[in-house]
Amino acid sequence: MSFSATKLAQPLTLNTTALITKQEGLEVYEDMVLGRTFEDMCAQMYYRGKMFGFVHLYNGQEAVSTGFIKLLKKEDSVASTYRDHVHALSKGVSARAVMSELFGKKTGCCRGQGGSMHMFSKEHNVLGGFAFIGEGIPVATGAAFTSKYRREVLKEADCDHVTVAFFGDGTCNNGQFFECLNMAALWKLPIIFVVENNLWAIGMSHLRATSDPEIWKKGPAFGMPGVHVDGMDVLKVREVAKEAIGRARRGEGPTLVECETYRFRGHSLADPDELRDPAEKAHYAARDPITALKKYLLENNLASEPELKAIDKRIDELIEDAVEFADESPFPARSQLLENVFADPKGFGIGPDGRYRCEDPKFTEGTAHV
């Protein structure tokens, strides 16, 4: 199959009438409010000293996470970046587990060993937040490779799992992006490359960083569809996501989707955010994806004001509960320091007596008999 640039080199235009059922609308709304409220609470907790290091918030980009992830099955996987809290939440990791991880508590989704930029959940197939630019793309491509390998080599005929890789506009100038577009198309892997183009890489404008700022055009160049979508409109994102996920699931290969979005806060909570024009910020603030969805649901009689208020309230309570849970949870025990360096239970992990084998810095002395 080949994709000519002329054929696909047009942004998709969509008819947005009757794009969603009431139930779907409420689910999408709830997930977006969850992401927003969670991140707002993170900012508070960061300033109160409850979490530390680099904390990158997702405010403004909710339509992308929700638009894609809510269409996935549990077996499908997601690879994220350092801005990963909301992807984990959309994929089903509990607010309690994510908040506790941020608090550095034992009850966190990685027992406090991962932190803000490294959310993993095997149960939910969250493959991790990757803190380096471009690092997550090959790993995600490897997950997609696995789906194909399981179907074709291990003969698991029902393995139609897809992988969604999220990354930003800055990453699209990194070699690993191009390397993986090539291999994913070459091997027809079930993956969707989702660019969350929020126009800024910390303080470097996308327009100053990229020779051709239309990232979606790079899809056809590698022989896969490239789609541009308004990333502030969750319904449009969903339509594009449905098609791309379906294509991957049918074994028809990868898709590159560029979602034009905006982050409402600085790059991280440590970013003074002085380079972005206030007028630009105001322009995108007026296009808040949650406000837009709310308006759509109300105007199309898909939800009533009290129904949405009830969701807001439920999420507020959920986040309050998550904070309380995280705050009350224990810190990791001292013994946890040396755990999980290796999976090998005989070599470096748990000894035959059930205790961690090595309790001093010379822990590499253990020997593994395989």
Place this chain on the structure above:
Amino acid sequence: KEMTVRDALNSALDEEMSADPKVFLMGEEVGEYQGAYKISKGLLEKYGPDRVLDTPITEAGFTGIGVGAAYYGLRPVVEFMTFNFSMQAIDHIINSAAKSNYMSAGQINVPIVFRGPNGAAAGVGAQHSQCYAAWYASVPGLKVLTPYSSEDARGLLKAAIRDPDPVVFLENELLYGESFPVSDEARDSSFCLPIGKAKIEREGKDVTITAFSKMVGYSLKAAEILATEGISAEVINLRSIRPLDRSTINASVRKTNRLVTVEEGFPQHGVGAEICTSVVEESFGYLDAPVERIAGADVPMPYAANLERLAVPQVEDIVRAAKRACYRSVALAAAA
């Protein structure tokens, strides 16, 4: 019966691929070309292109893909045409592979093998001649193996593929064609060596020489020369750099009271430095002479053959160091 290191590696790959369909090989030229050094000869024909995967020249990309596949329970063997090229993918070896089990609190282990020729080849200049043992051995979460003989190559590669953690498997191009006797036991498909155990290649009582990979052969030759001069050297083949078999090394030093460490890599912060520290920490009172460290010269590898020879350890360097270690204490004792 003898077997080359190349055949040992090839048979180990073949047996593990045959035993477990989740094992697959990926890298540049591993398939149709049969491997840049022919390590994967015949595997494409036997297992097909889905399991012997020719990749584009894109180290960061395919190494990351291998790591991602390992997250999902496949058992990739990633071949680097030489370990020098692993520099282009080192982010994935360290950040995506070595750290994930820890960062995910044990949820995501990474059963992957990174293998290929390591260390100085011949006449290929600075960018293609470097030992990565100390580099990767300084990383928690990695296991680093350095086979010398055909038995090592078979037993350690099979162990690496079966291991649930990321293993860096450092081969040596100049050893591929060398033949070694291989026992029936080591020829059996169930054969496997423990990771983290050194092997005493030659017993001795006067001085301990630690070495790995090609330097084991050099050290054995040095031991033969030393024997003719009445010095009995014990040669330890480390086999595993991380974990490091500190107990075997220290037991030997407590017996011989003298230590020479040998490696091809750069001296500063090298494998020898780590061994020396271990011996100072655990067996200080047993040492009768300062530890001698033989390493590559502290320079990028020169091209000219005479300079290149000077930049890597030679048998006579090991002999001289062992003599210094032995005679010095004798001299000191005489002076007292």
